Amino acid sequence: MEYGFFNGQFIPLESASVNLEDRGYQFGDGIYEVTRVYNGKCFALDRHLARCRRSMRELRIPITYMDEELTAIHYDLIAKSGIKDGTIYFQFTRGTAKRTHAFPDQVIPNLSMTIHESTPNRQWQEHGMECLLFEDLRWLRCDIKSLNLLGSVLAKQAAHDKGLQGAIQFRKDTNLITEGSSSNFFIVKDGLIWTHPTDHLILKGVTRSILFEEIIPQLGYTVVEKAFTPEFALSAEEAFVTSTSLEVTPVIAIDGHTIGNGTPGKITQSLLESYRKLIQKECYQA
Structure with a gap:
């Protein structure tokens, strides 16, 4: 109930x-x-x-x-x-x-x-999401998890109107990607994990922090916290989003452009597998 x-x-x-x-x-x-x-x-x-x-x-x-x-x-x-x-x-x-x-x-x-x-969308995790590129219209304190969500609502609706599963936002004045419509956004390029640094333009996600502090160091990956352009993202081998609801979910296409070979990448899959192990340890083991 x-x-x-x-x-x-x-x-x-x-x-x-x-x-x-x-x-x-x-x-x-x-x-x-x-x-x-x-x-x-x-x-x-x-x-x-x-x-x-x-x-x-x-x-x-x-x-x-x-x-x-x-x-x-x-x-x-x-x-x-x-x-x-x-x-x-x-x-x-x-x-x-x-x-x-x-x-x-x-x-x-x-x-x-x-x-x-509710349960995480396992189909998206297995096959990947297709996302829209959308101008980031939000206020300049995105680091605060406030009730002001109209920018995210518009981004998600724009994606929904096109039959897509999410939106990746970018600031028009700088042409730099910030994050997803309700998630943090990452790409994998040349074996490195890239993502926007934690400043006032993005929310420091809980899942993002878990990856950074507990999972990525154990797996031995290197993270570059640096903003990048949509063009740079489209040239990536992998892309994924993270959030409490989405956990770690691959992104296989943005604005109709295929990311990598159009399937969830190995690094993304390894992060999701490790994240699930943490959930298992914290919530299922006595």
Whole structure:
């Protein structure tokens, strides 16, 4: 059963409501995270909570829930819903107050959470995604996981309209690729893994961090954190995206141009295999 949580109360989703003067509803004034549940256990939850704290600090939203409380709510949602494999979405808004652009005084953040059944798209992982190249229209603080997602919505819809599975975004002023529409983007060229550096133009993904800190060093690959052009990406041998929902998923074509030989590459496959082993260790082994 899909279930929700709002400001201390567990509720069925069909009975949930939002105050019309919630600043998340009126301004997009808030942050969010999406965590993955495997076998009834949260994967990499500590990393998501750390990024949540950073986003809240950057937007000056007061922290009113401790990590231990948020962890407990995650597991209560899993228990109440009975969902063993899925995703948990949670967001903090600045709170509810009379509409004014400046931060209101004496307002308490609102916390809402939902859990849904879902599994990674194994077909995409096995055969690869075909993506659209799309201008990056987002604001200049993409390092904050904020509720302002209209740029990503437009990118994903543009891909959907063409029957494609995702979008790869680039900044028109520099002609440099940033990331996917809701993922980090990588290419493999001459045996090196290339990706945009972590600055204000991309989100430091949890899956990206796991690859960098736990998987790539063990596999002995070399990463080049440097922005590159769409033309450079199209000449790559491999490409892939990473996110909590997508895990590690190959990209086999961009804007109708085949990447490499049009099949998932060996380096991409090895990263996915190692990522799955981490999930197995954390969520399936006693």
